[in-house]
Amino acid sequence: MKEKIVLIGGGGHCHSVIDVIEQENKYEIIGIIDKKELLGQKVLGYEVIASDNDLSEIFKTCKNAIITIGQIESSNLRTKIFNNLKNIGYTLPVIVSPIAYVSKHSFIEEGTVIHHHTLVNANVRIGKNCIINTKALIEHDSIIEDYCHISTASVINGGVTVKKGTFFGSNATSKQSIEIDGFIKAGSLVK
Numbered sequence: 583m584k585e586k587i588v589l590i591g592g593g594g595h596c597h598s599v600i601d602v603i604e605q606e607n608k609y610e611i612i613g614i615i616d617k618k619e620l621l622g623q624k625v626l627g628y629e630v631i632a633s634d635n636d637l638s639e640i641f642k643t644c645k646n647a648i649i650t651i652g653q654i655e656s657s658n659l660r661t662k663i664f665n666n667l668k669n670i671g672y673t674l675p676v677i678v679s680p681i682a683y684v685s686k687h688s689f690i691e692e693g694t695v696i697h698h699h700t701l702v703n704a705n706v707r708i709g710k711n712c713i714i715n716t717k718a719l720i721e722h723d724s725i726i727e728d729y730c731h732i733s734t735a736s737v738i739n740g741g742v743t744v745k746k747g748t749f750f751g752s753n754a755t756s757k758q759s760i761e762i763d764g765f766i767k768a769g770s771l772v773k
Contacts, residue, residue: 584610586644591651592616592625599650647672657729657747
């Protein structure tokens, strides 16, 4: 029997996470938490069942949650929601696409989603509540700190540390053994 999970945020990023959860086939999505005015609307067939004010009530019947709000300019909203969910008592599982590769020699913390065709190599450490998006490559010995978004088709080379809350844009590539912090725009070469 699958465990129940509730999704926090019903926008575009939610669509991608729903697909990963459905493919992983470990959780039953009971609904989406979003703005009050969106109650009753559906996102890929899943209903918006409550707003943020109802999280404590939802927790009585569902102990798992995942944040499905995207992150570009700032990690502040995802961080605030993560802390609120933890204070209520929610478990935020690691969600991994079955068509991603995650080395058994890597470590991923709670609330992180690993999207389709991502490759996480050996001795990688990924922090809490990160988005590791479609086709991202994270090479050996790298550290992705909490609340980061590693975007689609980006490359983090070996021995890199990505600092807390960083956005690393689509198709950006890093040099090896450096520290990255802040907002890295799409297509950048980070030296």
